Amino acid sequence: MQTSRAPGVAFIFKKALISALVALVLFSLMIGVRTEAGSDGQLTYWTRFGDLAMMVATVFGGSIVVELLRQWWGPVGTVRVVPPQVTSALSFAGRLVAPVLLIFTFLVPVIFYNERYILDLGILVLTYVMLGWGLNVVVGLAGLLDLGYVAFYAVGAYSYALLATNFGLSFWICLPLAGILAAFWGVLLGFPVLRLRGDYLAIVTLAFGEIIRLVLLNWQSLTGGPNGVTGIPRPTMFGIPLSPGDDGLAAKLGIEFSPTHRIVFLFYLILALALLTNWVTIRLRRLPIGRAWEALREDEVACRALGINTTTTKLTAFATGAMFGGLAGAFFATRQGFISPESFTFHESALVLAIVVLGGMGSQLGVALAALAMIGGFELFRGLDQYRMLVFGMAMVLLMIWRPRGLIGHRAPTVFLERNQAISSDLVKEGHG
Amino acid sequence: MTASSPTTPLLAIRGLRAAYGKIEALKGVDLEVGAGEIVALIGANGAGKSTLMMTVFGRPRARAGRIEYDGQDITGVPTHEIARLRIAQSPEGRRIFPRMSVAENLQMGADATDSSDADRASGLERIFTLFPRLKERMTQRGGTLSGGEQQMLAIGRALMSRPRLLMLDEPSLGLAPLIARQIFDAIRTLNRQDGLTVLIVEQNANHALKLAHRGYVMVNGLITLSGTGSELLQRPEIRAAYLEGGRRG
Numbered sequence: 001m002q003t004s005r006a007p008g009v010a011f012i013f014k015k016a017l018i019s020a021l022v023a024l025v026l027f028s029l030m031i032g033v034r035t036e037a038g039s040d041g042q043l044t045y046w047t048r049f050g051d052l053a054m055m056v057a058t059v060f061g062g063s064i065v066v067e068l069l070r071q072w073w074g075p076v077g078t079v080r081v082v083p084p085q086v087t088s089a090l091s092f093a094g095r096l097v098a099p100v101l102l103i104f105t106f107l108v109p110v111i112f113y114n115e116r117y118i119l120d121l122g123i124l125v126l127t128y129v130m131l132g133w134g135l136n137v138v139v140g141l142a143g144l145l146d147l148g149y150v151a152f153y154a155v156g157a158y159s160y161a162l163l164a165t166n167f168g169l170s171f172w173i174c175l176p177l178a179g180i181l182a183a184f185w186g187v188l189l190g191f192p193v194l195r196l197r198g199d200y201l202a203i204v205t206l207a208f209g210e211i212i213r214l215v216l217l218n219w220q221s222l223t224g225g226p227n228g229v230t231g232i233p234r235p236t237m238f239g240i241p242l243s244p245g246d247d248g249l250a251a252k253l254g255i256e257f258s259p260t261h262r263i264v265f266l267f268y269l270i271l272a273l274a275l276l277t278n279w280v281t282i283r284l285r286r287l288p289i290g291r292a293w294e295a296l297r298e299d300e301v302a303c304r305a306l307g308i309n310t311t312t313t314k315l316t317a318f319a320t321g322a323m324f325g326g327l328a329g330a331f332f333a334t335r336q337g338f339i340s341p342e343s344f345t346f347h348e349s350a351l352v353l354a355i356v357v358l359g360g361m362g363s364q365l366g367v368a369l370a371a372l373a374m375i376g377g378f379e380l381f382r383g384l385d386q387y388r389m390l391v392f393g394m395a396m397v398l399l400m401i402w403r404p405r406g407l408i409g410h411r412a413p414t415v416f417l418e419r420n421q422a423i424s425s426d427l428v429k430e431g432h433g
Numbered sequence: 434m435t436a437s438s439p440t441t442p443l444l445a446i447r448g449l450r451a452a453y454g455k456i457e458a459l460k461g462v463d464l465e466v467g468a469g470e471i472v473a474l475i476g477a478n479g480a481g482k483s484t485l486m487m488t489v490f491g492r493p494r495a496r497a498g499r500i501e502y503d504g505q506d507i508t509g510v511p512t513h514e515i516a517r518l519r520i521a522q523s524p525e526g527r528r529i530f531p532r533m534s535v536a537e538n539l540q541m542g543a544d545a546t547d548s549s550d551a552d553r554a555s556g557l558e559r560i561f562t563l564f565p566r567l568k569e570r571m572t573q574r575g576g577t578l579s580g581g582e583q584q585m586l587a588i589g590r591a592l593m594s595r596p597r598l599l600m601l602d603e604p605s606l607g608l609a610p611l612i613a614r615q616i617f618d619a620i621r622t623l624n625r626q627d628g629l630t631v632l633i634v635e636q637n638a639n640h641a642l643k644l645a646h647r648g649y650v651m652v653n654g655l656i657t658l659s660g661t662g663s664e665l666l667q668r669p670e671i672r673a674a675y676l677e678g679g680r681r682g
Contacts, residue, residue: 288544291533294533294537295530298530299530301528303541304513305516305522305524306516307515307545307594308513308541308544308545309511310513411532413533413534415534
């Protein structure tokens with residue numbers, strides 16, 4: 001072990017030194033010496049060796065980090081500099097990520113009770129986690145590339161908005177209705193695309209998403225067209241409004257009213273919906289229908305030969321994914337209080353799809369992490385408005401180079417015989433069967 | 434075991450026609466597989482062998498003729514219901530599920546046929562005695578198996594539905610001769626010990642005809658010859674076309 005590690009360390013240091021040297025040469029003039037035109041037009045210059053030294057040190061350190069990461073994720077057989085104890089400790093920590101993240105999420109409203117911005121951001125992230133998990137059923141499990149997922153989000157949102165404003169139905173009645181209506185539209189989309197796969201399916205679903213948006217935009221009498229639907233009722237705690245009045249929740253509980261209560265309630269509501277999505281997906285994966293979805297992704301001909309009804313399998317995948325999109329849409333409508341077709345552009349579909357792909361298709365934790373990184377990162381870099389798309393584009397390209405199967409590339413098996421054993425993606429890269 | 438044609442065949446195909454668009458692949462095929470038999474279907478590339486197997490499974494649909502299974506007409510039965518009649522198929526090119534584990538691949542074979550846990554356990558036990566290597570590979574992904582192991586998995590997966598009739602499409606395709614022999618031995622064992630009826634489509638005429646009780650030769654969508662395996666092996670035209678022809682070329 002010692003002998004195999006030594007050249008690795010030497011190699012990394014050599015590489016870092018060379019990088020630092022190149023940086024020194026490059027930056028010595030660019031950063032080390034600053035020139036400017038003086039007040040009379042003469043050339044004045046001064047040196048900035050401190051900045052230069054910092055730059056070179058950063059390059060040196062960064063080079064070591066990059067090389068370490070590269071070896072970590074690199075192909076099997078590269079000399080590993082990271083000792084196995086650290087690797088095993090990390091894999092142990094990796095197993096803790098999901099529970100720790102879940103506990104932290106539960107505590108967010110407690111920790112950040114007074115920080116409205118963070119709570120709002122948390123709600124937004126959770127909405128996308130839910131959408132990602134919903135789309136994961138269609139794209140990640142069943143392998144049906146759906147570019148029009150936002151259509152179901154829109155169906156759910158408008159279902160709730162129109163049912164609540166026109167018929168005065170409460171959120172808790174409309175929520176399942178929105179889910180059912182979205183699932184119905186999922187089946188409706190599913191029928192014409194039964195024979196399609198890959199590129200063709202992607203184009204049809206893309207068109208479907210646009211059709212829904214254009215109908216919402218142009219059916220003025222029903223949807224209000226570009227003006228959208230306003231005055232969508234806020235959700236109630238099973239009938240008890242979260243309002244300052246005497247019949248409000250705060251008055252009933254005998255505590256002082258605060259507008260934050262509603263935000264916290266919304267936070268836990270979307271958390272519950274997202275966890276429901278996750279739980280249903282995990283359960284379904286272990287049932288024959290979930291296995292059939294995954295098998296369908298792998299090989300449709302083999303599925304048919306094994307007696308799987310590919311028609312119902314595809315339609316249930318579309319319906320399940322659409323239903324979760326619809327539930328998320330109803331939540332979106334009640335949270336915003338106002339919806340218009342502008343919220344349901346292709347951009348949203350692309351964002352949710354990016355979350356699923358970056359997270360690792362079919363991986364629940366990966367999708368959650370990707371949603372956190374994408375949506376949270378988006379907000380984090382809001383100050384750098386003009387660069388953030390550039391940074392995100394680059395981050396995506398880099399991630400796809402290093403982790404071509406997403407953040408969490410391995411899929412947990414659903415059938416166990418003797419012992420539960422995860423199959424590491426290190427050992428089984430796609431296309432090397 | 435005698436090779437005479439039994440009186441009540443398990444699978445009887447009569448005057449079967451099938452086409453892809455305008456291209457007719459089967460032009461009136463007659464074929465019988467008796468219960469407990471191994472029947473080999475040999476022929477050159479493009480003769481329609483695989484199409485025949487696929488047509489029994491309803492894809493492509495039969496344009497004319499009848500497919501009878503156990504005395505019952507199954508010509509128009511949808512593809513996914515055929516497997517529930519305990520007809521299993523190991524399609525051409527193995528077609529295992531590469532990203533799913535070996536255990537999941539096998540489970541997929543049992544899923545569609547509502548088998549009980551006990552059936553599943555005994556099915557697995559049977560497959561492991563036939564192909565011990567699959568047991569070692571249970572948690573591995575299907576795509577990481579070697580070609581021979583993938584073929585074993587494809588057959589194992591088909592067996593998980595406890596079939597009465599097993600249809601194998603080119604099980605020796607792309608396998609080393611030693612592995613191919615293991616596969617053929619396993620098929621023979623299944624036939625002798627479990628009484629499984631097998632219809633095997635092969636390019637490897639020598640192996641297939643030695644294994645089979647009876648054989649059919651297919652040329653351009655029609656059956657041109659039939660007889661017992663050893664009879665066919667002796668026929669000069671078979672030897673020329675399928676056995677020695679390859680050696681000369």
